[in-house]
Amino acid sequence: MVDRLVLGSGPLVSSVAGSLQEQSGTVQVVTADEKRAESLRETGISVFTLDPTDPATLERFDDVDVVAALDTAGEHNLAAVRAAQRVFPDVYMLAYAGNDSAVDDAAFSAIVDRVIDPGRVTAQFVMERAGDAGRQMRQLWRILRELDSLAVVTHDNPDPDAIASGVALATLADATGCDAEVCYFGSINHQENRAFVNVLNLELRNLIESSEVESFDGLALVDHSRPGVNDQLPEEMPVDIVIDHHPPRTPVDARFVDLRSDVGATSTLLVDYLDQFGLDVSDDVATALLFGIHVDTQAFSREVSQRDFLAAATLTPQADLATLERIESPSISPSTFETIAAAIRNRRIEGEILLSSVGRLADRDALAQAADRLLMFENVTTSVVYGFADGTIYVSARARSTEIDLGETLRDAFGKIGSAGGHIDMAGAQITMGVLEATDEREESLEQIVESVVADRFLEAADTYLTEGPARVYTPETAEEYLEPGADIDRREPPAEEGEGIGRGRALSENGESETERNDGSGSP
Incomplete structure (x- = not known):
């Protein structure tokens, strides 16, 4: 059996055959x-010197x-595919249109499944690098080259998407000569x-004090967009780079801002950056990015886009x-x-909403996994599981219906x-429980x-959401008011159902939710 049969002569034949051989x-x-x-045979490729x-x-x-x-x-090539059509009428065929215009596309x-037009490919390549996307990439590159060191800060208790995005941005920074640390x-x-x-041996620095970041020349935020919001940085700390796929409800101030809600993971955006700059990454980084996309799109079933699939296809080999x-x-x-x-045991069902208090928590990460399991109950479309530990109440919620936006509902319920x-x-x-914890010493109370x-x-917030609808989510339409002059702006409107917002105080963006709840938005991975 011959999986791939390459016909013709020229540098493209050598390049493609060599890549396929690997x-x-x-x-x-x-x-x-x-x-x-003869040249191809020297590289170990099987070659027949015949008329294709x-x-x-x-x-x-x-x-x-x-x-x-x-x-x-x-x-x-036209003559070759005509011959191939006679011999292999049902196989997938593609053809290079050639360096001249002697043959019309x-x-x-009429014969092949895909035509490779060099003019179209060149134009696409030029637009990707000289068009709006290219200007954005060059702006990022310039900022990185201006910095000697960069702190790439994820949101608190990072999930795989945040970690992989941070590692990828650090890889990009290192290529510019900027020493970056996640x-x-x-x-x-x-x-x-x-x-x-641990398995991928990813190098991360666990910050204790925000002052540790001051030793770096620059600051980047990945998978969240504002200092002091889902991280422990001072709100007024200047930010150089923000890369996130969650649309914020308030303006974001940074030298470089890329907020794109039309993808399911921040890792997808970093794959695009690495590809645009033609950077090769290690197998561990590729594996991390693929897992980040897999987790944040819930195994390619939640808020997934074509770009997520393309990024995953790029990483899979x-x-x-x-x-x-x-x-x-x-x-x-x-x-x-x-x-x-x-x-x-403690479940309580109100219509299609299941609520359950698990009491004092030994492991707050288990809340999210419990919420996942309880969503499997018959006739239940929303599960809310909560418990308390160390003076804090933790809540994790899941839904399999689009009637209620959980992010909006929890912000309305608990944001104040x-x-x-x-x-x-x-x-x-x-x-934070505050005085509640001191009201009665009895555990049951x-x-x-x-x-x-x-x-x-x-329940009150859910009822309000169903009757009044969601709050407005900030979009980049008015981005000029907070971006530096000349900054590139992504003006695509986020889909309504991706109503990711930011609450008051150290609001949680639920950046890393996954099918097994790597991050329930309460800050636990």
């Missing part, structure tokens, strides 16, 4: 150029999967997140899929199982007494108070 499957070349054939435009030549090959006619001359289109506040507790960092399987299958602690069991945020189908909140605060406020 991948799985067989590659064979048919060329009338003896010199080219002769059907009799092609009949000697069986079970061909793909035919690529890549000669320099367009007329030679329509002649190729930093975060909080902790990485979720078993999958810990496995993610280099990513270590066996390692991803190891990361996704970590052991689960007994306390997690106990929290899930408590959530099932704590911090909250998230996506339409998963969100989280944190509420404290649990009753927590249940009253969370359940009543959520």
Whole structure:
């Protein structure tokens, strides 16, 4: 069987055949150029020195999967695909239109599945680098080159998308001569997140004090967009770079701002940057980015876009899929199982909303996993699980209906007494208990108070959302008022259902929610 049959002569044949040789499957070349054939054989490629435009030549090959006619001359490629069509009428065929205009594209289109037009490819390449997107890339490159060192700060308790985005931006910065370090506040507790960092040996710096960032020349925020919001930086700290896929409700101030809500993960944006600058990354970075996209799009089922799929396809040949399987299958602690069991026992159902208080938490990360499990109950479209630990109430919510935007609902319910945020189908909140914890020493009374605060406020906010609709989300339409002069602006309107917003105080953006809840928006990974 011949997986890929390459026809013709010229540098494109050598380049493509060499690249295909490095991948799985067989590659064979048919060329009338003896010199080219000898050169290819020296690289280990199987070559036949025959006329690729002769059907009799092609009949000697069986079970061909793909035919690529890549000669320099367009007329030679047209003759080759006509011969191939007679011998392989059902295979996938593509043809290079050639360096001249001797053959019209329509002649190729009538035969092949895909025509490679050098003029169109060149124009696309130029537009990507000289057009609006190119100007944005060059602006980022200039800023990085101006800095000697850069702190790339993720949101608190980072999830895989934030971590992978930070590592990728640090890779990009290093290529410009800027010494970058990926930093975060909080902790990485979720078993999958810990496995993610440890197995891939990703270098991260756990910040204790915000003053540690002052030793860097520049500051970048990834997977969130404002200092002091879901990180422990001072709100007034100047920011050089912001890259995020969550649309904020308030203006973002930085020298370079890229907020694109039309993708499902910040990692997708970083894949685009690396591709635009032609940078090769290590297998570990490619694996991290692929996992970041996989997690934030909930295995390509939530808020996913074509660009997410294209980014994943770009990464897959280099990513270590066996390692991803190891990361996704970590052991689960007994306390997690106990929290899930408590959530099932204490469930309360109001219409299609299931609420459950698990009481005092041993492992706050288990809340999100419990919310995932309870969403599987019959006739339940929304699950809200909550508990308390160390003077803080933690809330994790899930939905499989679009009637309620959980991010908006939790912000409305808890934004004034704590911090909250998230996506339409998963969100989280944190509420400092303060005097509540001292109201009664009895555990059962404290649990009753927590249940009253969370359940009543959520149900009221959900009812308000259903009757009045969501609050307005800030978009970049008026970006000139907060970006520096000459800055490039992404003016695409975020889809209404991606109503990611930011609450008051250290509001949570729910940046890293995943199918197993790597980050429930309450700051726990």
